[in-house]
Amino acid sequence: MPKLGMQPIRRRALVNAAIVEIGRTGSLEVTVSQIARRAGMSSALAHHYFGSKEEMFVGAMRHVLSLYGAEVRAALAGVTTPYERLRAVIEASFSPANFRREAVGAWLNFWVLAQTVPGARRLLAVYQGRLRSNLLAGLRPLAGESAASIAGSLGALIDGLYLREALKTGEPDGPAAVAMAIDHLETALARVRR
Amino acid sequence: MPKLGMQPIRRRALVNAAIVEIGRTGSLEVTVSQIARRAGMSSALAHHYFGSKEEMFVGAMRHVLSLYGAEVRAALAGVTTPYERLRAVIEASFSPANFRREAVGAWLNFWVLAQTVPGARRLLAVYQGRLRSNLLAGLRPLAGESAASIAGSLGALIDGLYLREALKTGEPDGPAAVAMAIDHLETALARVRR
Amino acid sequence: MPKLGMQPIRRRALVNAAIVEIGRTGSLEVTVSQIARRAGMSSALAHHYFGSKEEMFVGAMRHVLSLYGAEVRAALAGVTTPYERLRAVIEASFSPANFRREAVGAWLNFWVLAQTVPGARRLLAVYQGRLRSNLLAGLRPLAGESAASIAGSLGALIDGLYLREALKTGEPDGPAAVAMAIDHLETALARVRR
Amino acid sequence: MPKLGMQPIRRRALVNAAIVEIGRTGSLEVTVSQIARRAGMSSALAHHYFGSKEEMFVGAMRHVLSLYGAEVRAALAGVTTPYERLRAVIEASFSPANFRREAVGAWLNFWVLAQTVPGARRLLAVYQGRLRSNLLAGLRPLAGESAASIAGSLGALIDGLYLREALKTGEPDGPAAVAMAIDHLETALARVRR
């Protein structure tokens, strides 16, 4: 009987390598060979486990999103008040696990991918939907009918902060981003309360 | 008797064609031949006038930014109060000329380009700098020492609104984007005033 | 306790699968994996039992020829007159066992294979030799010195009928082919007799 | 103004090279590079002028058929009696121009190609149709209602002679093939007349 169960190991290795390579070069113009080399295997094997370069990219995107999703879920676990919920969502967005150099660098490229590849588009829609509903859940008790509009601007602000981070040099500054988002949130809530 | 002054005409045609093609496909993976064909000339001529594909892309980016710059300048011409200045900057960002389907679709790709191509990076930095200083000029009289922070979040929000527009289907909704940015601005100012 | 005598079973399965796949696709551009899958085993096992793809093809060819040979032998068993012998050979050529869709589709490809692979060439030569000697054995008593020439044209006609069948759609029509070959034979004999 | 009118020259060179290579190796497993090299150009240029390997093959097939067609037309030009017409068709089939080593070697592969590629299938059908109608035109006056059946067997015989030639070593023997086909024809006609 042969060595078994390599598939998940290889796929994970490829997905990670893809994220690193995309993040490093800041571009989807990465060759399968590069990714495979970084993942420690031949490009033929990469195709064996993923079928195509595109599917590898979508797999990488899915992985980034699942990391993000896990982070959010974990942060929401210990939450009791609506405000805490909002804070948790925002902090998870800029947590060190997600707001890493590579991940942010890859993230921008995933937006581009979503313009072309339906699978990627779907994933992005799921992400946006979850972010929105998480924000709404926290905002409704605090902002009432203004919740939807605040969720919209807060979501756009978060995306914008990611975008700007992708262009900066040096490591991303998560706390600063959190501070800016929280400030936006509090300012909006303060106005509603009056 | 050679035709005179073809250069600017050809370059403009190519730049426009590049923007359309990038916007249409949502990707930088556009061939020089595609662009040249749309511009009504051979790909050899495209190279003659631009030297390389990359320079064509940078040219396209520069054109988009110069359109934006002109729009802003025009809007600022008739302005007297700081608040009007802020409003003008925001409205120019989402004016029909800039906030077109193609331009927005191309814009996201220019961010990606900036990760790889120094010339593109520089252009993007110039854009960000101008936006920031324009916002600051309007904010300082109204928000004092909070001006910098508000300029930061407002700029990020504007970028985020562009980003989100790139994924939506259908024509961009400029007025809605303006409304959201203005709302953010007024909320922030309201808080400072108290 | 290893399973005993798997080799002939596996080989037969592969040979049949190869014939089906070649016949089905009408081409030698069939992958070992396809054949192995149809034979219900891994491609590695296919190599274990056949050493190489080429040998599998030659094995498939040999099988088709041995089926044909058996058919001829059986038909010749109950034969008494030279004319019956000729008729038997012709009918065996277009018997339902040989003149099946797949077999005919594969057959054309075996001719191509024979251009490249010496083993296949030898097999084809053996087939042609047998056909010729079988025809001659029946023709000599009936046509004397014309036997050789009639055997030649009759053989070419049979091959031609196979060839044409390979391009037609729908199931091969054995009886029609037999009728045409018999007609050729009888016409030739009639002329000789006079 | 650039060098002009290369297209037909290049295409012809490629078509000839393809025929030679297919005939030489006796297989469609010929690389585009091989063909291009023999035609004296890069493989990229071959793709430029033909789009794909398959189209090159179909082009080669079309060329062989057009040569054959021209030969037949020329031979039919000086014909007056039905019998001369038949003789001309047969002789053209085995004329030195068509019955060359390479062309015959390639011919068998075109039959294989026709199993897979619709364009090739169509060409083959056209060839068969023309051959048949040419034979019928000569046979009807001589054989009346037997014309159809004789055309069928004569056509199959011609194809079979080609097929057999493809496997022989050494140069094809046109006259021998002609003799065999003519003999078949005359035998068939002799029988009808009685």
Place this chain on the structure above:
DNA sequence: AATGAATGAGGATTCATTCAT
């Protein structure tokens, strides 16, 4: 000014084959 002609370099993908288990 303009373009058809031409190519080198590269890249995704496939596949026969080998090997460790």
Place this chain on the structure above:
DNA sequence: GATGAATGAATCCTCATTCAT
């Protein structure tokens, strides 16, 4: 006996770029 794992080698095709005219 059997197979998942793995790869080297090859192949088609694309494309930015250059050049002669």
